[in-house]
Amino acid sequence: MAFWLIKTEPGSWSWDDQVRKGVEGWDGVRSHQAAKNLRTMQIGDQAFFYHSVNEKRIVGIVEVVREAxxxxxxxxxxxxxxxFKTVKPLPSPVTLADIKADPRFADLALLRQSRLSVMPIDASSWAAICQMGRVSP
Incomplete structure (x- = not known):
């Protein structure tokens, strides 16, 4: 299983929208690198659901249920x-500021390629962010 982070503007598609719908297609990605990441995803992979713009925080976890x-x-x-199908919310959302302040995440794509909307997350970062969000990985 691989881990990912997907970004959305909560005014366009929020965690509440995702929860209400249950399963939804992640459309509208127009970055070639982000699209390549979508093509790499496999059923069962999990992703952090990240609210961008003003919130800048990870609020939940979703799972791939249909490949590209x-x-x-x-x-x-x-x-x-x-x-993606809704898996669970993070009881304690993890902010971008929290991630930037933690040296374990210095190489995270979220910090290195801040405009990328779909990015991989390594297993140790996934586990650490889950711990920060008070959810089991």
């Missing part, structure tokens, strides 16, 4: 989407 397929919002046919 054509994104119907992309007229060019170049981009894909992945379906």
């Amino acid at each position: 397929y054509p994104d119907p919002t992309d007229a060019s046919g170049k981009f894909v989407q992945v379906d």
Whole structure:
């Protein structure tokens, strides 16, 4: 199993929206690197659900339930989407400031490539962030 972080603007698609829907396609990704990451995902992989813009915090965990397929919002046919199901919220959301303050995360893509919307998370960082969020990995 691999681990990921997916970013969303809560005004467009929030954790509450994800919880209400249960399973939803992650569409609208137009970065080639982020799309490559979507194509790499496999059923059972998990991802942190990150609220960007003003909140800048990890609020929940989702799981891949359908691997990459054509994104119907992309007229060019170049981009894909992945379906995620809601797994659980983080009882204590982990902020970007918390992650920046912790030296264990110095190499995390979230800090190195801050504009990337879909990124891998290594297993030790996943476990540490889960601990910070008070959820079992």
